[in-house]
Structures are given as C-alpha cells and as structure tokens.
Amino acid sequence: xxxxxxxxxxxxxxxxxxxxxxxxxxxxxxxxxxxxxxxxxxxxxxxxxxxxxxxxxxxxxxxxxxxxxxxxxxxxxxxxxxxxxxxxxxxxxxxxxxxxxxxxxxxxxxxxxxxxxxxxxxxxxxxxxxxxxxxxxxxxxxxx
Amino acid sequence: xxxxxxxxxxxxxxxxxxxxxxxxxxxxxxxxxxxxxxxxxxxxxxxxxxxxxxxxxxxxxxxxxxxxxxxxxxxxxxxxxxxxxxxxxxxxxxxxxxxxxxxxxxxxxxxxxxxxxxxxxxxxxxxxxxxxxxxxxxxxxxxxxxxxxxxxxxxxxxxxxxxxxxxxxxxxxxxxxxxxxxxxxxxxxxxxxxxxxxxxxxxxxxxxxxxxxxxxxxxxxxxxxxxxxxxxxxxxxxxxxxxxxxxxxxxxxxxxxxxxxxxxxxxxxxxxxxxxxxxxxxxxxxxxxxxxxxxxxxxxxxxxxxxxxxxxxxxxxxxxxxxxxxxxxxxxxxxxxxxxxxxxxxxxxxxxxxxxxxxxxxxxxxxxxxxxxxxxxxxxxxxxxxxxxxxxxxxxxxxxxxxxxxxxxxxxxxxxxxx
Numbered sequence: 001x002x003x004x005x006x007x008x009x010x011x012x013x014x015x016x017x018x019x020x021x022x023x024x025x026x027x028x029x030x031x032x033x034x035x036x037x038x039x040x041x042x043x044x045x046x047x048x049x050x051x052x053x054x055x056x057x058x059x060x061x062x063x064x065x066x067x068x069x070x071x072x073x074x075x076x077x078x079x080x081x082x083x084x085x086x087x088x089x090x091x092x093x094x095x096x097x098x099x100x101x102x103x104x105x106x107x108x109x110x111x112x113x114x115x116x117x118x119x120x121x122x123x124x125x126x127x128x129x130x131x132x133x134x135x136x137x138x139x140x141x142x143x144x
Numbered sequence: 145x146x147x148x149x150x151x152x153x154x155x156x157x158x159x160x161x162x163x164x165x166x167x168x169x170x171x172x173x174x175x176x177x178x179x180x181x182x183x184x185x186x187x188x189x190x191x192x193x194x195x196x197x198x199x200x201x202x203x204x205x206x207x208x209x210x211x212x213x214x215x216x217x218x219x220x221x222x223x224x225x226x227x228x229x230x231x232x233x234x235x236x237x238x239x240x241x242x243x244x245x246x247x248x249x250x251x252x253x254x255x256x257x258x259x260x261x262x263x264x265x266x267x268x269x270x271x272x273x274x275x276x277x278x279x280x281x282x283x284x285x286x287x288x289x290x291x292x293x294x295x296x297x298x299x300x301x302x303x304x305x306x307x308x309x310x311x312x313x314x315x316x317x318x319x320x321x322x323x324x325x326x327x328x329x330x331x332x333x334x335x336x337x338x339x340x341x342x343x344x345x346x347x348x349x350x351x352x353x354x355x356x357x358x359x360x361x362x363x364x365x366x367x368x369x370x371x372x373x374x375x376x377x378x379x380x381x382x383x384x385x386x387x388x389x390x391x392x393x394x395x396x397x398x399x400x401x402x403x404x405x406x407x408x409x410x411x412x413x414x415x416x417x418x419x420x421x422x423x424x425x426x427x428x429x430x431x432x433x434x435x436x437x438x439x440x441x442x443x444x445x446x447x448x449x450x451x452x453x454x455x456x457x458x459x460x461x462x463x464x465x466x467x468x469x470x471x472x473x474x475x476x477x478x479x480x481x482x483x484x485x486x487x488x489x490x491x492x493x494x495x496x497x498x499x500x501x502x503x504x505x506x507x508x509x510x511x512x513x514x515x516x517x518x519x520x521x522x523x524x525x526x527x528x529x530x531x532x533x534x535x536x537x538x539x540x541x542x543x544x545x546x547x548x549x550x551x552x553x554x555x556x557x558x559x560x561x562x563x
C-alpha cells in the first residue's frame with residue numbers, strides 16, 4: 001500500500017466516528033499495537049521534544065525501507081504515534097520525504113498539530129521525516 | 145488560611161450573588177465543544193469582567209493619546225487615568241508611596257528588572273542567592289543566570305512532600321553571604337501559600353534583600369507590602385482579572401533610588417546631551433518608552449472590580465471551592481492530590497493512579513472543562529516530586545461547586561477509559 005493509500009484508508013476510518021469517544025477509543029486501541037521500541041533505544045537522545053507526554057522514536061533501515069518503533073508514557077499519544085507509523089513505516093526514505101502530511105487536518109486531529117509547547121504531533125512527524133532524510137542522504141552517498 | 149500575610153480587610157458593600165458576578169464575565173456564558181465552558185485555568189490567566197473590557201475599549205474610543213508629554217487635553221486626560229492606576233495599585237498593595245509602583249509587562253519583566261539592576265549591581269563572586277523549590281521558571285531562571293554571570297551560588301530551599309517549604313532548612317541556609325531571597329507568595333503548581341513575612345524578616349536579619357513573586361497571590365487575598373516588609377513584589381494584571389501585557393513591580397523607595405535604570409530611552413530621562421544623560425526620578429526612571437496606557441487603565445478597572453467584590457466574598461467563595469474540590473477529587477479511588485500544605489490558595493493539582501496527565505487532559509477537554517496539564521513551568525519542582533507533571537484545576541470566585549461535579553464526572557470517565 002502506498003503512503004497515499006494508507007492515508008486515504010485512515011481518513012475513511014475516521015469518517016465513521018460520530019463523536020470524540022469513538023475517536024479516542026480508536027486511538028487507545030491503536031496504541032496497543034504500537035511497534036515497541038527496543039529498551040536500549042529508549043534513551044533521552046531518542047526523545048521527541050515538544051510533547052506533553054514523552055515519546056521515544058527509533059528508525060531502522062532494512063532493504064532500503066524504513067521501519068519505525070516507538071513508545072510513549074501516554075496512551076493517546078501511543079495511538080497517534082502508531083497512526084503515523086502505519087502511514088510511514090515500510091516505505092523508502094524518498095517516499096517518506098516526499099509524502100504530504102496534511103491528512104491529519106481531515107481526521108480532526110488538527111489541534112494536535114499546532115506547534116506549541118503542549119503539542120508534539122508536529123514534532124513526531126518532523127522527526128520521522130528527518131530520519132528519512134538522513135537515510136536518504138546516507139543511501140545516496142553509499143551509492144556514489 | 146492566609147495567616148498573617150493576608151490580614152483580612154472587609155470592604156464589601158452589598159451582598160453578592162454568584163449569578164450576577166458570573167454575568168460580569170461574558171466568556172463564562174460561551175460554549176466549547178457544544179457545552180457550557182467550565183474554566184478552571186485561572187492560575188494561568190483569569191477571565192476579564194465587562195468592566196475591564198469596557199475600560200480598555202473606552203480608552204481607545206475616546207481617550208487615546210500619548211501620556212506625560214502633551215499639553216493638549218486628550219494627553220492630559222490619558223496621563224491622569226494612567227497615573228490613577230498607579231495610585232490604585234499603591235493603595236491596593238499598601239505601598240508607602242505611589243512612585244514605588246513601576247509598570248512592567250508583567251511579573252516576568254518585573255523580576256528581570258530587579259535581576260538586571262539590583263542583581264547586577266549588588267551580587268558579587270561568592271555571594272549567595274536563595275530561591276525555593278516551588279519557583280516558577282520566571283523566578284528561578286533570572287537568578288540562576290545572574291549567579292552564573294557573577295560566579296555566585298544559587299541555593300534552593302527544599303520542600304516537604306506536601307509542598308510546604310522547609311523553614312528550618314531555610315534558616316540554616318541564611319548567612320553573611322546571602323544577598324537576595326526570591327520566593328513566590330503562592331505556588332502556581334501546588335497552591336501552597338508561603339510564609340513570606342517570616343521569610344522576609346529572617347532574610348533581613350542577615351542583611352539580604354527579598355523579592356516576592358506575587359503573580360498568583362493578588363487575586364486571592366489582600367497583600368500589604370509594608371506589613372510583609374519585602375523589598376520587591378512582582379505581579380501581573382492578567383492573573384487578577386485585568387488585561388495581558390501589563391503588570392508591575394513594587395519596590396521600596398530606598399532600593400529603587402539606588403538601582404541603575406533597566407531600559408534606556410524616552411520618558412526615563414530628565415535631560416540629555418550627546419555627552420551625558422540625567423535620569424528621570426521615580427517611577428519614570430524605570431519606565432522607558434511609551435507605556436501600555438490602555439492596559440494600565442484596564443488594570444485600574446480590574447483593581448476596582450476586585451475592591452468592589454471585596455475580599456470577604458472572594459475568600460469565602462474560593463475557600464469553599466478549594467475544600468469542595470479537594471474533597472470530591474480525593475474521594476476518587478486511586479487519585480492523588482499533589483500539594484497538601486495546610487495553607488493553600490484555590491489551586492488543586494492531582495493525578496489519577498497510573499494515568500498520564502496528557503490522556504486525562506484530552507478527555508477532560510471534551511467535557512469543555514479547561515484545566516492545565518503538564519509541569520506548569522516548574523520543571524525542577526516536578527523533578528523533586530518525582531513526576532512529569534500534574535492536572536491542575538485552579539478555581540476563581542466565579543466558579544461553582546456544580547462545575548466541580550462536572551470535573552469529577554470527567555475524571556471518572558478518564559479512569560474508565562484508561563484504567
């Protein structure tokens with residue numbers, strides 16, 4: 001599935017929710033299946049700043065594709081991270097760097113995107129793109 | 145509950161009804177997520193009564209003019225109204241002189257003013273500055289950075305687990321190298337009311353000056369700076385029903401006279417030549433540039449509003465809300481109140497067992513309840529308590545016990561969702 005297809009799927013899933021309770025329950029469920037970060041990567045240098053809750057994010061490159069693992073001390077945050085992981089994990093650095101990320105607007109999580117002290121969603125997304133950019137650069141220099 | 149630092153002054157004229165008082169605040173009748181707003185974030189900023197909003201718009205509609213320089217009537221009027229607020233604040237705080245009140249952008253700027261003038265000219269290598277574990281970053285970072293610049297020592301008064309200052313440790317900390325003690329009157333995170341009069345007396349015995357961060361205090365009870373005898377007292381209008389962007393510093397005349405200016409520019413000068421400048425007298429020496437006239441006038445209206453309600457009404461309401469809120473929240477199984485000092489203002493920080501404050505805050509928000517979650521700009525305090533943050537409900541006289549019931553309902557929902 002392409003990044004675009006996953007995003008469309010998430011947007012359509014969110015379309016079924018009538019109220020915030022459904023949405024939060026969905027995120028809580030999503031949090032439970034989060035690909036957990038290995039304990040050794042749960043270190044301060046992998047902490048994403050700007051979140052009210054602590055979020056650790058790690059990226060591995062396998063066969064030219066990036067796989068993310070993460071954890072958070074807050075349940076809803078886990079769900080949100082997993083949503084992003086579902087979108088980006090398993091794609092090439094190039095695909096992740098070029099992906100459009102405005103889909104969060106249409107699923108009613110827009111307020112989580114505001115770049116304030118309390119909201120780290122933007123920071124998470126930025127961090128994922130930074131990992132992709134770093135791997136993209138690495139792959140290009142390895143190839144040359 | 146305010147002990148000796150808040151002597152009760154009663155000046156209520158008419159018995160007040162909570163519905164009438166609430167109707168003074170237009171925002172309180174608005175809706176969030178389709179439900180009536182419940183505003184429990186008063187320690188971050190209080191809402192503004194119509195009287196304050198009117199004073200500001202009336203100024204811009206009818207009186208806008210720069211102060212202190214014009215001979216024209218508008219300017220004279222603006223100057224009178226602006227200076228009127230200074231007089232009101234001096235009376236509100238029981239300062240000895242009107243010129244002991246300096247307008248600033250708020251508490252943070254007031255503290256920085258003292259750090260960059262009194263601090264820079266007084267603190268020397270090896271000197272000691274004392275702060276408390278309860279400080280907001282704005283009454284910690286300016287002193288920490290001053291100490292770094294001066295190679296001085298920052299010392300921290302520890303707290304007990306209930307959020308009370310360890311006064312014995314404070315006593316032991318004072319010595320002949322202590323130059324300044326900087327503490328808050330009321331902790332923004334836990335609500336602890338600190339014994340500022342005693343803290344000041346002890347600091348003075350060792351020849352140290354005292355600055356009190358009063359940001360949280362002035363909305364909850366009377367403050368008498370002469371009785372406390374502090375050297376400086378910093379405050380913000382927006383936490384006492386006034387506008388944002390204005391606040392002030394009270395400073396003892398003798399201290400202010402001996403301090404160099406903070407900012408240079410217009411207004412703070414007497415005469416200027418290319419070679420030298422004679423600075424203006426107090427309070428103008430510390431008020432460079434065109435001041436925030438409209439908000440100063442709004443600030444005056446806020447002081448009038450508080451005075452009209454009277455401390456008796458405010459304290460009765462807020463102590464009822466604090467007791468009820470503490471009781472109802474404590475009754476929730478597994479919920480822990482963070483900060484249980486015997487003397488507290490109407491601020492209740494809490495954490496439900498094994499639930500992150502962010503998760504809780506997200507759900508509480510859906511009940512259209514505004515609470516604050518996080519470290520409340522007191523990261524070292526949270527570290528001391530071994531937590532990342534809290535959920536903080538801070539009550540004002542315009543809140544009701546029915547609103548607290550809604551909060552309890554929301555917290556029970558949080559438990560159901562995340563347990």
